[in-house]
Amino acid sequence: xxxxxxxxxxxxxxxxxxxxxxxxxxxxxxxxxxxxxxxxxxxxxxxxxxxxxxxxxxxxxxxxxxxxxxxxxxxxxxxxxxxxxxxxxxxxxxxxxxxxxxxxxxxxxxxxxxxxxxxxxxxxxxxxxxxxxxxxxxxxxxxxxxxxxxxxxxxxxxxxxxxxxxxxxxxxxxxxxxxxxxxxxxxxxxxxxxxxxxxxxxxxxxxxxxxxxxxxxxxxxxxxxxxxxxxxxxxxxxxxxxxxxxxxxxxxxxxxxxxxxxxxxxxxxxxxxxxxxxxxxxxxxxxx
Amino acid sequence: xxxxxxxxxxxxxxxxxxxxxxxxxxxxxxxxxxxxxxxxxxxxxxxxxxxxxxxxxxxxxxxxxxxxxxxxxxxxxxxxxxxxxxxxxxxxxxxxxxxxxxxxxxxxxxxxxxxxxxxxxxxxxxxxxxxxxxxxxxxxxxxxxxxxxxxxxxxxxxxxxxxxxxxxxxxxxxxxxxxxxxxxxxxxxxxxxxxxxxxxxxxxxxxxxxxxxxxxxxxxxxxxxxxxxxxxxxxxxxxxxxxxxxxxxxxxxxxxxxxxxxxxxxxxxxxxxxxxxxxxxxxxxxxxxxxxxxxxxxxxxx
Ligand SMILES: Nc1ncnc2c1ncn2[C@@H]1O[C@H](COP(=O)(O)OP(=O)(O)OP(=O)(O)O)[C@@H](O)[C@H]1O
Ligand SMILES: [Mg+2]
Numbered sequence: 001x002x003x004x005x006x007x008x009x010x011x012x013x014x015x016x017x018x019x020x021x022x023x024x025x026x027x028x029x030x031x032x033x034x035x036x037x038x039x040x041x042x043x044x045x046x047x048x049x050x051x052x053x054x055x056x057x058x059x060x061x062x063x064x065x066x067x068x069x070x071x072x073x074x075x076x077x078x079x080x081x082x083x084x085x086x087x088x089x090x091x092x093x094x095x096x097x098x099x100x101x102x103x104x105x106x107x108x109x110x111x112x113x114x115x116x117x118x119x120x121x122x123x124x125x126x127x128x129x130x131x132x133x134x135x136x137x138x139x140x141x142x143x144x145x146x147x148x149x150x151x152x153x154x155x156x157x158x159x160x161x162x163x164x165x166x167x168x169x170x171x172x173x174x175x176x177x178x179x180x181x182x183x184x185x186x187x188x189x190x191x192x193x194x195x196x197x198x199x200x201x202x203x204x205x206x207x208x209x210x211x212x213x214x215x216x217x218x219x220x221x222x223x224x225x226x227x228x229x230x231x232x233x234x235x236x237x238x239x240x241x242x243x244x245x246x247x248x249x250x251x252x253x254x255x256x257x258x259x260x261x262x263x264x265x266x267x268x269x270x271x272x273x274x275x276x277x278x279x280x281x282x283x284x285x286x287x288x
Numbered sequence: 289x290x291x292x293x294x295x296x297x298x299x300x301x302x303x304x305x306x307x308x309x310x311x312x313x314x315x316x317x318x319x320x321x322x323x324x325x326x327x328x329x330x331x332x333x334x335x336x337x338x339x340x341x342x343x344x345x346x347x348x349x350x351x352x353x354x355x356x357x358x359x360x361x362x363x364x365x366x367x368x369x370x371x372x373x374x375x376x377x378x379x380x381x382x383x384x385x386x387x388x389x390x391x392x393x394x395x396x397x398x399x400x401x402x403x404x405x406x407x408x409x410x411x412x413x414x415x416x417x418x419x420x421x422x423x424x425x426x427x428x429x430x431x432x433x434x435x436x437x438x439x440x441x442x443x444x445x446x447x448x449x450x451x452x453x454x455x456x457x458x459x460x461x462x463x464x465x466x467x468x469x470x471x472x473x474x475x476x477x478x479x480x481x482x483x484x485x486x487x488x489x490x491x492x493x494x495x496x497x498x499x500x501x502x503x504x505x506x507x508x509x510x511x512x513x514x515x516x517x518x519x520x521x522x523x524x525x526x527x528x529x530x531x532x533x534x535x536x537x538x539x540x541x542x543x544x545x546x547x548x549x550x551x552x553x554x555x556x557x558x559x560x561x562x563x564x565x566x567x568x569x570x571x572x573x574x575x576x577x578x579x580x581x582x583x584x585x586x587x588x589x590x
Contacts (some may be wrong), residue, residue, distance in 0.1 A: 071485050097489040103482045107504045107584050120492045120500065148584045151447055216312075 016083070017044035018204045019068055024077030026063055026230075036229035037063045041077070043223065043232065050198055050205045052215035052222045054261065060230025061208040062176050068206060069095055069174050082171060093121060095172040096165030096203075100180045102157035104149040106128060110160050111136065111145040117168045135163035138197055162194070166201060173205045180210065187247075191217055195244055212265070216234040216257045217244060225265040234264040326361060329353025333363070339575075362554040367561065370554040383555060386542065387562040392538035394525050395566055397453060402521040402570075403459020408461065408513060409468025413506075413567030414498065417476045427473075434466045438524065443531045451533035459528035459552050464517040475506025508585070511578040518570040526563060538563050 027037040038060040045051050053061045066072045067079050070253045081089035085260040089095065096117075104113045114132040123131065139159040149157055160180055165173055179187045191214060198205055209215050215222045216238055224234040238257055240248055248254055327349060334346035355361060371384030412430065416423040438459065445462070446455045479501050487497045527540025538559060545556040 069489055071488060092487065093491055095489065097486060099482050099486075101482065103486055105482060105483070105501070105504065107507070107582075109584070115292050116500065120487070120490045120496050150585075 016047075017080075018047045018049075018082055019043070019045040019206070020078075020080040021064075021068070022078045022080075024064075024067060024074045024079060026060065026067065026072070027075045038074075039229035039231050040231060041230075045204060047204055048202055050195075050207065050218055050220045052207045052209055052219040053225060054209055054212065054215045054222055054265065055225030055230070056227045056265070057210075058230075059225040059227035061225060063230070064225075065176050065206060065208055066176050068172075069097055071097075073214050079183075093117075093168060094170060095174050096168070096170035098158075098161050098165045098173065098175040098178045100177040102149070102161040103155075104157055104160055104164075106149050108149075109145065110141060110147050110149065110152070113160055114147065114163045114167050116164060121168055123168070131167055136165045137168065138200070139163045139193065150202060155182050155190060158182065158190065159193070162197070166197065166203070169201075171204065174206065176208045177210065178207075179214070187211075187214065192245065194218065195242075199243065212258050212261050213249070216240075216246060216254060216261060222257075222261055224261060226267065233267065236260055236264065318399055322361065323541075325353065325356045325364065328356070330356040330361070333358075359550070359553055362557055366554045367557045370552070370558050383558060387483055387538070387559060390536060390538045390541050390559075391562050393534075394522065394529065394539065394563075395570065397456045397528070397537065398460050398521040398525040398570065401457045401462075402464050402514075402517055404457065405461040405464025405517060405521065406468050409465040409513070409517075410472050410510070412465070412469045413472025413476055414560045417502070418494070421472055423473075430466065430469055433462070438463060438527055445528075446531040446533075451531075453532070453534065456525055456528035456532040456534055456537075459532070460521040460524035463520040463524035466512065467513035467516045467520070469482045471509040472506060475484050475509030476502045478509065479505045507581060511574070511582070514574050515571055515578070518574045519567045522563070522567050522570060538566070 010267065021041050021043040024038060024041040025036075028035040028037055041064065043051075053064060055061055063072065067074055068081065068086060070079075070086040079086040082092075082094055084092070090249060110125065111132050114135050115128055118128045118131060131144060131147070136145055139162055140212065141156060141159055144152060144156065149160065158181075162178070165175075177270065182190060193273050194205075195218060207215075207218060219238050222236045222238060223232055224236065226233045236257065240251065240253060240257070327347070329351040330349050330353070332346065332348045334344055336344045349356075358366075367455075372382050373386070375381050375383045375386040413428075416427060441462070442459050445458050449455045449458060459569055476498075481503055483505075484497070487501055490496075492500070525537065526539040526542065528534075529537040532539075533541060541559050542556065542563070545552070545559055549556055
């Protein structure tokens with residue numbers, strides 16, 4: 001467990017994807033028909049990548065993330081994580097999950113919350129305490145170890161959720177709009193912190209966001225999606241250098257990439273027509 | 289931040305003083321109304337030899353209210369005074385001593401029924417939340433069980449299990465498990481769906497989900513039910529002692545003093561008072577455990 005991949009990881013060639021999604025469709029049966037949440041999705045995510053999913057509301061970002069994490073099953077297609085079916089990867093505890101809300105247990109202290117996955121996975125005694133403390137230091141909350149969640153601000157709670165997700169050293173971190181509820185200032189600070197953590201832990205991160213600047217600042221690749229049916233319309237490589245910091249946000253290239261993502265979101269991809277057809281949008285009646 | 293915490297402490301301390309004052313005010317008001325009614329419409333009364341001065345004081349109420357007669361509503365001081373009188377003529381045990389003993393005895397039965405009922409309720413709730421089929425099949429009977437009046441059921445339970453403490457405990461259990469079952473179902477299914485997904489992402493077993501998420505999340509609900517059950521268990525034990533043939537508890541005392549009401553109404557009133565205090569004390573014990581167990585969470589009221 002200490003050096004990541006285990007035997008399977010070493011025998012695979014460099015460049016073997018950590019997450020491989022092939023021809024995935026997802027249809028939800030609802031009272032008044034069916035929602036085509038995802039259609040023909042093909043994605044590969046490499047080890048150590050930071051991939052963002054961006055797209056209008058309802059385009060299936062959360063669904064795609066939940067498919068990777070085996071919280072829901074695809075209607076068609078195959079999701080492979082670390083070379084095994086997503087379900088096997090979940091049972092092997094390959095990924096950590098961070099939701100939009102912190103989802104902390106209010107009867108556990110901050111430290112107790114970070115220990116939760118360790119308790120469940122049978123990590124005991126001093127090893128457990130050491131890891132929990134290390135994670136709290138990573139998110140700079142070690143002074144709050146004995147506080148209860150309700151005594152923390154929203155941003156601090158979200159940092160606890162990140163520490164909790166990292167505590168058992170998952171190979172993949174799945175984050176669904178983790179900073180969505182935070183103000184702009186806090187969000188930017190959290191972005192820098194997350195990058196620092198990512199660089200230190202070398203985890204693979206799949207990150208859902210609504211914010212174009214956030215996606216560009218954090219990612220090595222941005223996957224742009226469109227709604228109804230949910231499809232991938234564009235994938236943009238973010239060739240900004242690292243480490244990224246406040247200066248990154250002022251670079252010419254940063255602005256170009258932000259514009260590129262924005263135009264992709266509007267459906268103006270070179271040589272491609274907008275994917276969302278107006279009649280579908282009208283029929284489902286929700287605004288993306 | 290420190291200031292706000294200090295503020296909160298001050299308000300809670302002030303609030304606590306107010307609560308205590310208020311709590312003392314209510315019995316005082318009850319006594320006032322009680323004696324007020326008797327003053328206006330009760331039987332005449334006199335105190336001979338006030339403070340040993342050889343003077344006597346006599347009061348003749350202006351009205352006659354049947355309900356305020358000494359038989360229906362004995363004087364507060366007679367009820368309180370009766371605690372120091374012998375429980376029966378020529379007995380060297382005072383009524384107070386007798387009632388405290390009886391209350392402890394009844395409480396032991398009630399507490400046993402309470403524990404068994406709480407465990408039974410929690411077990412049923414745990415089974416029901418894991419099986420829709422069993423829930424559908426059995427919850428209607430759990431509900432129906434509570435519509436059978438306990439006075440009708442108590443003799444049948446005694447008939448089935450024989451006279452003795454066991455029957456009394458079963459009757460107390462019967463009144464206790466229901467609130468816990470219903471609150472348990474609600475509480476054990478109360479976790480945020482995302483919290484359940486989080487557990488799923490850890491590949492946590494049902495067992496782990498139950499102990500680490502469902503049970504702790506259900507505690508505020510369970511304690512609400514346990515506080516209801518605490519008082520219900522005492523009612524169950526008191527009712528059960530009659531048919532159960534238990535002479536030592538409050539139930540038998542209530543029956544006896546009922547039969548002797550004409551000769552000493554204050555004894556029945558004293559017994560009722562002790563039963564009420566017992567209920568309040570048991571409730572308070574559960575409340576104290578609740579405050580301890582739920583410390584750190586947003587404070588649950590009541
Ligand atoms: N459990 C479900 N049952 C039925 N339909 C669902 C379910 N989950 C998602 N959907 C539908 O699938 C589509 C995609 O939902 P999803 O939550 O993945 O969108 P999203 O891109 O994450 O949106 P947002 O940005 O608002 O979070 C939506 O049309 C939604 O109504
Ligand atoms: Mg979403």
